[in-house]
Structures are given as structure tokens and as C-alpha cells.
Amino acid sequence: MTTNGKKVAVVGATGLVGQEMLRVLAQRKFPVSELIPIASERSVGKKIPFNDRDWSVVAVSKDAFKDVDLALFSAGAATSKEWCPVAAEQGALVVDNSSAWRMDPEVPLCVPEVNLNTARKPPRGIIANPNCSTIQMVVALKPIHDAAKIRRIVVATYQAISGAGARAVEDFRKQNLGSHEARSGKNTSVLAGNLLMSWKVDAASGYQEEELKLVNETRKILGDATIAVSPTTVRVPVITAHSEAVTIECARPIDAKEARSLLERAPGVRVIDDFANGVYPTPLDAAGIDDVLVGRIRNDIGHPGGLQMWIVGDNLRKGAALNAVQIAEGLLLTS
Amino acid sequence: MTTNGKKVAVVGATGLVGQEMLRVLAQRKFPVSELIPIASERSVGKKIPFNDRDWSVVAVSKDAFKDVDLALFSAGAATSKEWCPVAAEQGALVVDNSSAWRMDPEVPLCVPEVNLNTARKPPRGIIANPNCSTIQMVVALKPIHDAAKIRRIVVATYQAISGAGARAVEDFRKQNLGSHEARSGKNTSVLAGNLLMSWKVDAASGYQEEELKLVNETRKILGDATIAVSPTTVRVPVITAHSEAVTIECARPIDAKEARSLLERAPGVRVIDDFANGVYPTPLDAAGIDDVLVGRIRNDIGHPGGLQMWIVGDNLRKGAALNAVQIAEGLLLTS
Numbered sequence: 001m002t003t004n005g006k007k008v009a010v011v012g013a014t015g016l017v018g019q020e021m022l023r024v025l026a027q028r029k030f031p032v033s034e035l036i037p038i039a040s041e042r043s044v045g046k047k048i049p050f051n052d053r054d055w056s057v058v059a060v061s062k063d064a065f066k067d068v069d070l071a072l073f074s075a076g077a078a079t080s081k082e083w084c085p086v087a088a089e090q091g092a093l094v095v096d097n098s099s100a101w102r103m104d105p106e107v108p109l110c111v112p113e114v115n116l117n118t119a120r121k122p123p124r125g126i127i128a129n130p131n132c133s134t135i136q137m138v139v140a141l142k143p144i145h146d147a148a149k150i151r152r153i154v155v156a157t158y159q160a161i162s163g164a165g166a167r168a169v170e171d172f173r174k175q176n177l178g179s180h181e182a183r184s185g186k187n188t189s190v191l192a193g194n195l196l197m198s199w200k201v202d203a204a205s206g207y208q209e210e211e212l213k214l215v216n217e218t219r220k221i222l223g224d225a226t227i228a229v230s231p232t233t234v235r236v237p238v239i240t241a242h243s244e245a246v247t248i249e250c251a252r253p254i255d256a257k258e259a260r261s262l263l264e265r266a267p268g269v270r271v272i273d274d275f276a277n278g279v280y281p282t283p284l285d286a287a288g289i290d291d292v293l294v295g296r297i298r299n300d301i302g303h304p305g306g307l308q309m310w311i312v313g314d315n316l317r318k319g320a321a322l323n324a325v326q327i328a329e330g331l332l333l334t335s
Numbered sequence: 336m337t338t339n340g341k342k343v344a345v346v347g348a349t350g351l352v353g354q355e356m357l358r359v360l361a362q363r364k365f366p367v368s369e370l371i372p373i374a375s376e377r378s379v380g381k382k383i384p385f386n387d388r389d390w391s392v393v394a395v396s397k398d399a400f401k402d403v404d405l406a407l408f409s410a411g412a413a414t415s416k417e418w419c420p421v422a423a424e425q426g427a428l429v430v431d432n433s434s435a436w437r438m439d440p441e442v443p444l445c446v447p448e449v450n451l452n453t454a455r456k457p458p459r460g461i462i463a464n465p466n467c468s469t470i471q472m473v474v475a476l477k478p479i480h481d482a483a484k485i486r487r488i489v490v491a492t493y494q495a496i497s498g499a500g501a502r503a504v505e506d507f508r509k510q511n512l513g514s515h516e517a518r519s520g521k522n523t524s525v526l527a528g529n530l531l532m533s534w535k536v537d538a539a540s541g542y543q544e545e546e547l548k549l550v551n552e553t554r555k556i557l558g559d560a561t562i563a564v565s566p567t568t569v570r571v572p573v574i575t576a577h578s579e580a581v582t583i584e585c586a587r588p589i590d591a592k593e594a595r596s597l598l599e600r601a602p603g604v605r606v607i608d609d610f611a612n613g614v615y616p617t618p619l620d621a622a623g624i625d626d627v628l629v630g631r632i633r634n635d636i637g638h639p640g641g642l643q644m645w646i647v648g649d650n651l652r653k654g655a656a657l658n659a660v661q662i663a664e665g666l667l668l669t670s
Contacts, residue, residue, distance in 0.1 A: 152637060156491030156580035158530055158569065187619035193573050194619045195493055197631070197645075203611040206591065206633035215636060230637030232580035232645070234493065237572040238528050245491035245567035256541065276538040284522035284529045296532070298541035301550060302487060302565030310532075310567070 005033030006332060009068045009092065011060060011083065012075030013037035013048055016166045017097055020321035021072050022050050030325060031333070038064055039075070065090040070328050073097060074320065088125030093331060095127050095324045099209075102128040102217060109220045111135050112326040113268040114142045118223075119327060127327055132319030133157050133210065133233065133242055134217040139292045139318070140269055140311045141248065143262040145222055148250035152228040155214060158236045158243040160283060161191060163315045169239060196235040208233055241283035242319060244311045253305025256297045263294050268318070273297050281312040289314060290322055340368030341667060344403045344427065346395060346418065347410030348372035348383055351501045352432055355656035356407050357385050365660060366668070373399055374410070400425040405663050408432060409655065423460030428666060430462050430659045434544075437463040437552060444555045446470050447661040448603040449477045453558075454662060462662055467654025468492050468545065468568065468577055469552040474627045474653070475604055475646045476583065478597040480557055483585035487563040490549060493571045493578040495618060496526060498650045504574060511572075531570040543568055576618035577654060579646045588640025591632045598629050603653070608632050616647040624649060625657055 008025065012018040018039070025032055035055045037048040047054035058064050060083050065071060071087040073080045073096040080100035088094045101107040101124075108119040109128045119127045130138070141150060161172050175192035188196060199208035207215075211231040219225045236243075264271050270291035272281045281293030292313040300306035313319055343360065347353040353374070360367055370390045372383040382389035393399050395418050400406060406422040408415045408431040415435035423429045436442040436459075443454040444463045454462045465473070476485060496507050510527035523531060534543035542550075546566040554560045571578075599606050605626035607616045616628030627648040635641035648654055 154489045154565075154582050154637065156567070158493070158571070187617045188613055188615070190617075190619060194617050195571065195573065195578055196617065197610075197615055198613070201611050201613075205636060206610055206631065207636060212636075228637040230489075230582050230635050230641070230643060232491070232582075232631075232643060234578075234580065236493070236530065238530065243530055243569075245569065247489050247565050247567075275532075275541055276536050278523055278533070278536075280523070280532055282522045282525075282529050282531065284525060296541065296567075300565050301540060301542060301547075302489065302563040306565070308565060308567060 005031035006069040007034040007036065007067055008032045009036040009038055009065060009071040009087065011038040011071060011073040011079065013057060014039045014043045014046065015074060016162055017074040017316060017320045020316045021074065021324060022048070024317065024321045024325045026051060028325060028329070030329065036064055036068060062086050062090065065092055068092040070095070070332060072324050072328070084126050085124065092125070093127070093328065094125055095129055095327050097129040097320050097324055099131065099213070101126050102130060103220065109217060110327050111138055111221055111323060112330045113139050113266070114221055115223065116330045119331060129320065129324045129327065130217045130221060131210070131213040132163055132315040133159060133244065134214055134221065135319050135323050136242060136292045136311055136313030137214070137244055137246065138218055138221050140263065140294050140309070142222065143266040144248065144250065144254065144259055144307070145224070147258070147262055148252050148254040150227055150248050150250050152249040153218065154230040154247040155232070156245045157233045158238065159233060160238045160240050160242055160315050161235060162240045163242065163319070164235070172237070191235060191237055193237065197233065198235065199233065207231070238283045239287070240314060240316060241286035241312055242315045243283055246311055247300060247306065247308050249303060249306045254307060256299050256307060259307055260297050263297065268292055269294055271295070271297070280310060283312060286312040286314050288317070290317060292318055340366035341404040342369040342371065342402055343367045344371040344373055344400060344406040344422065346373040346406060346408045346414065348392060349374045349378045349381065350409060351497055352409040352651060352655045355651045356409065356659060357383070359652065359656045359660045361386055363660060363664070365664065371399055371403060397421050397425065400427055403427040405430070405667060407659050407663070419461050420459065427460070428462070428663065429460055430464055430662050432464040432655050432659055434466065434548070436461050437465060438555065444552060445662050446473055446556055446658060447665045448474050448601070449556055450558065451665045454666060464655065464659045464662065465552045465556060466545070466548040467498055467650040468494060468579065469549055469556065470654050470658050471577060471627045471646055471648030472549070472579055472581065473553055473556045475598065475629050475644070477557065478601040479583065479585065479589065479594055479642070480559070482593070482597055483587050483589040485562055485583050485585050487584040488553065489565040489582040490567070491580045492568045493573070494568060495573045495575050495577055495650050496570060497575045498577065499570070507572070526570060526572055528572065532568065533570065534568065542566070573618045574622070575649060575651060576621035576647055577650045578618055580643070581646055582635060582641065582643045584638060584641045589642060591634050591642060594642055594644070595632045598632065603627055604629055606630070606632070615645060618647060621647040621649050623652070625652060627653055
């Protein structure tokens with residue numbers, strides 16, 4: 001380990017999340033003594049600016065992780081499956097943003113505001129970063145779960161296109177220049193003026209894998225396998241920030257006033273909730289900031305003792321890059 | 336009453352829904368012997384083409400309804416409050432698309448596939464057309480309610496901008512030419528690349544009036560005041576067709592197979608549900624067609640015996656104009 005800073009590898013450094021990881025590391029003044037940007041063959045040799053210097057992209061290899069203190073992975077599940085253990089064996093703390101390791105019982109699934117303690121001694125040296133839509137939801141639900149024990153969650157998402165990667169954003173911008181009207185052909189490939197549900201489907205249950213992540217990751221992070229989750233995930237014509245309409249029932253009744261008070265004191269949460277005066281969080285408000293925004297906290301008109309709320313967060317920051325860097329800060333920079 | 340056709344007044348004939356009413360009347364060959372297009376003062380004298388003729392717009396007045404057989408209203412609640420009774424007193428059957436009369440106990444609230452019988456002898460001569468988001472939901476839920484008695488509905492909507500009128504669509508198209516990035520100023524006035532909840536708020540409950548309509552109108556139309564509804568309504572950057580993520584619980588358990596079979600036989604419904612092969616309804620599919628599209632019918636992974644589904648309908652057609660014309664057809668054209 002270097003004395004004055006950390007040697008940090010970012011795997012997938014040229015992708016949307018990788019780029020956001022570099023921005024977050026710089027903004028938060030994470031002590032990086034040496035950066036190893038890793039990407040696919042066609043990016044090798046490309047220069048990546050970071051902290052007033054250019055760093056050359058290298059291909060992934062065992063050597064690339066030599067003496068690395070921290071390896072942040074965001075290059076897809078196949079790359080993570082193969083290379084996270086290699087980086088960990090070389091002694092790096094590995095924080096993986098893919099789905100590869102999330103449900104592995106030997107890999108902590110961590111949102112620092114919720115369960116940093118479970119990540120302190122990762123048996124395989126790997127810590128999994130949860131899925132974007134799960135992270136923002138559990139940040140907001142954790143204080144309520146602690147107070148009243150959540151029994152059931154019904155969640156419908158409004159997910160931004162940047163979650164599907166840089167190419168999806170480009171495709172969308174091109175579509176958007178054209179017409180918003182219905183057209184012939186396959187509407188399930190058009191997002192401009194449309195809504196899509198194009199995540200991979202688990203045929204047995206009829207749920208999208210994105211939806212099953214909301215079920216399984218929420219249980220693992222909150223440490224309660226008995227929480228029921230009824231999810232619907234939808235891609236909307238928004239570039240950045242996921243929004244979620246969330247309905248919850250708890251073991252004991254809880255009202256909006258108590259929930260608002262809990263959320264106002266919760267780390268990583270900003271309450272934006274004066275709805276009678278038109279104040280509530282939108283994706284444009286959440287894009288580019290760190291906090292998860294919560295509004296429309298209300299007593300569920302359909303279920304006495306239950307709650308409804310609206311949770312909005314930047315899917316690239318808290319939903320991915322920021323959460324990964326916060327994990328590293330929590331484990332490497334504090335004693 | 337004319338012998339060969341009906342004298343039909345359309346109040347709000349120049350609006351988005353009024354125009355759609357004229358299109359639907361023509362497409363369905365509703366027997367119109369004379370058209371009285373009624374609109375605000377600034378449109379008076381304007382020519383409205385309908386059935387190979389031009390008809391002059393007139394202002395609203397008692398005289399305008401003389402000998403009218405059918406008056407279709409879509410000009411806002413204030414106009415309907417004042418003028419529906421006048422038209423009815425003149426002997427017209429009044430079908431009102433505004434919210435003015437919907438919850439009046441003497442006014443039937445009608446979706447023909449669900450409860451046409453309740454509209455046969457309207458005490459005031461007025462029949463209310465329900466709100467767009469309610470209509471498509473009850474068309475899909477009616478056969479399930481009949482079979483298994485729905486006890487609870489959690490619904491999150493993805494509502495199209497045409498529901499807010501022609502000017503809102505124009506504003507959106509202008510925004511859409513610009514940037515989708517976050518900008519300074521009030522994000523709650525920007526819909527391009529954003530999500531809004533800008534319906535009027537009931538301060539006591541914290542719900543939008545649009546949400547309370549889903550609660551109250553659903554109960555009235557299904558004739559069951561004990562159904563619990565937990566709604567969230569959201570405006571999305573889509574021009575036409577509302578989508579709804581719906582989670583239901585019934586008095587007896589019901590599975591996806593039974594629900595799909597019921598929906599395949601339900602009037603006004605088209606099941607588009609082969610999700611493992613990427614087949615599900617989108618707003619672009621629903622825009623411009625009559626049927627309510629239902630897909631993603633699945634056993635609720637969070638609640639044994641419950642269901643989740645995705646309901647998409649053209650908010651201007653079945654959600655407004657078509658439903659109003661169908662009411663008129665059911666009451667005036669069949670014996």
C-alpha cells in the first residue's frame with residue numbers, strides 16, 4: 001500500500017458509470033496516488049484525464065492489478081465474474097458495480113448508510129454495489145424499517161435511460177429529434193415518447209431481472225428475508241435519475257408525520273415535501289446531486305397505517321458510482 | 336327528434352377531446368343529421384369539417400341546445416356545471432366528460448363495458464364520463480372483480496401529456512426541441528426529460544385530485560364502496576396513451592392464468608402478453624386504437640394470490656371521446 005494515497009484501478013473507465021466514478025473520486029478528493037484506468041481492447045492507450053494528469057488506459061490483466069489498493073469494477077457481469085477474484089487475490093479491495101456477485105452469500109451487498117458494518121471483513125475481498133433502483137429505495141426505507149419493521153413494499157419505477165449505458169442515451173437522443181407519434185415497426189425499440197420494459201425476463205415468474213433485484217437485493221441489504229416486494233420496473237424518456245412510486249406496510253402503523261421526521265434525520269436523504277405548494281422532487285432536481293430525494297410522504301388512503309412516497313435519485317451517482325466510492329471511503333479511509 | 340339521425344351538440348368542439356369526439360362520431364358512423372359545434376367566443380364562426388360539410392361554431396346558449404338529441408360536453412367543469420342542466424332541460428341526452436357531475440349521486444358514472452345499465456334512466460338527463468385513468472383501469476379490472484371480488488388496488492400511472500390539453504402538448508413539443516439536461520429555474524414546469532405531478536392537490540390528504548378520482552370513481556363504477564385504492568399519478572413525456580402499473584388483491588386468490596383467460600374474453604380489452612418473448616403493450620401501441628391493452632399479467636411475487644398487470648389505453652379515445660360516444664350509442668341507438 002502506498003503511504004500518501006491509494007493506487008486505484010477503475011475497470012470500465014470509459015463507460016458512463018466509470019466516468020462518473022472518476023468524477024466522484026475527484027470531487028470527493030479521494031486520495032488517489034496512481035490511477036489505473038482499465039477498459040476494453042479498443043480503448044487501450046487512450047488518455048483519461050484525472051487530477052490534472054492524463055492516465056493511459058490499459059487492458060485487464062493480472063498485472064494491471066499489481067499493488068492496487070482499490071479496484072472499482074463497472075464493466076459488466078462477465079468481466080466482474082472473471083476478474084474481481086483476480087484483483088482481490090492481488091490484495092485489492094474490490095467494489096463491484098455489476099450483478100455478478102450481489103447474491104453470493106460470501107459477498108456483502110452494501111449501501112453505506114444502511115449496512116456498512118456487513119462489509120468490513122469481506123470473505124472474498126469483494127463487496128458488491130447494489131442495483132441503482134434498489135440503492136435509492138433502501139436509503140429511504142432504512143429508517144422506516146428500523147422504526148416500524150417494513151412487511152411489504154409495492155414499487156413502480158420510472159427509470160432513466162442512462163442506466164442502460166452511453167449508447168442507449170445516444171440512440172434516444174437521435175430518436176428524440178424525430179417524431180413522437182406512433183410509427184410502424186416494433187414500438188418496443190422506441191423510447192422517445194414511449195415507455196419500455198426491455199430488461200431480461202425470468203420466464204418462470206414473468207418478472208424482469210431488474211424487478212427481481214428489487215426483491216432480492218432489498219431483502220439482503222435490509223437483512224430481512226421476510227420483506228415482501230411487488231415490483232414493476234419501467235424505462236421512461238428521462239436521461240438521468242430514477243424515480244419510484246413506493247407503497248409500504250409495516251408491522252406497526254406509521255404515519256406520514258413520523259416518517260417525515262425519520263427521513264429528515266436520515267443520512268443520504270433530502271426531504272423535498274411541501275406538496276400542497278407544488279414542492280416535490282423531479283428527476284431534473286436529482287440529476288447530478290448526491291442525496292436521495294424523498295417527497296409526497298403521505299398516509300396511504302388505501303391502507304390505514306401504511307405509507308406512500310416518491311423517491312428520486314441520480315442512478316449514475318448514488319445509484320452506482322457514488323455508492324461504490326462511499327463504500328471504499330468507509331472501508332479504506334476510516335479506522 | 337329527427338327521424339333519420341340525431342342532432343348532436345359538441346361543447347368544446349375545438350379542443351383535443353372535442354376534436355377526437357368528432358373523429359369518433361364519424362369513424363363509427365354515428366347517425367348525425369345536424370352538428371352543433373359549440374366553443375368559446377373566440378372560435379365562434381370558425382368552420383368545423385364533419386361528414387363532408389362545414390359546420391359553424393356557435394357560442395354556448397340555451398338556444399344552441401334546441402332540439403338537440405345528444406350533447407357531448409368537454410369544455411371544463413365550470414362550463415359543464417352551468418350548461419349540462421340547460422341542455423338536459425331542453426331534452427338532450429347529456430354525456431359530460433368533465434369532473435363536474437361524476438360524484439353526484441343522481442348522475443350515473445358510466446363505462447359501457449362495465450355498467451351501462453346504471454345509465455339507462457339518468458334522473459337529471461346527465462351521464463358522466465369518468466376520468467381517463469379510471470376508465471382504462473376499470474375496463475380491465477371489471478371481469479376480475481366479477482370473478483374474485485377485488486379488495487385492494489395499488490396503482491401507479493404514467494400519464495400522457497395530451498390529457499392536459501392542446502396547449503400542454505405544444506409547450507412540450509417546444510421544450511423537446513431544447514436540451515434534456517437539468518436546467519436552472521423551476522423543474523416542476525418542465526416535462527421534457529422529466530416527470531411531473533402537477534394536478535391540483537387536496538391539502539388535507541396530500542393526494543392529487545387525479546389520484547382521488549382513481550379512488551372514488553373506481554368505487555362508483557364498480558358499485559363497491561369497500562374497494563381500497565392506493566394511487567400515485569405521474570405525468571410522463573409521452574404524447575398519447577396512459578399506462579398503469581396495477582397491483583390487486585381479491586377476496587379469493589386468483590392466478591395469472593385465470594385472469595388472462597377472463598381478460599381475453601372481456602369486451603374492450605385486448606391482451607398483449609407474451610412477455611418472455613418481449614411482447615407487452617406500450618403507449619405507442621395504444622395511441623389511436625379503441626381497445627384497452629393489458630399485458631404483464633403475473634402472479635404477484637410479493638403477495639400470494641394477488642396479481643400484477645400493465646394497462647395501457649388511449650386517453651383521448653377510450654379515456655374520453657370514445658367512451659362518451661359509446662355511452663350515447665348504448666342509450667340512443669339500441670332499443
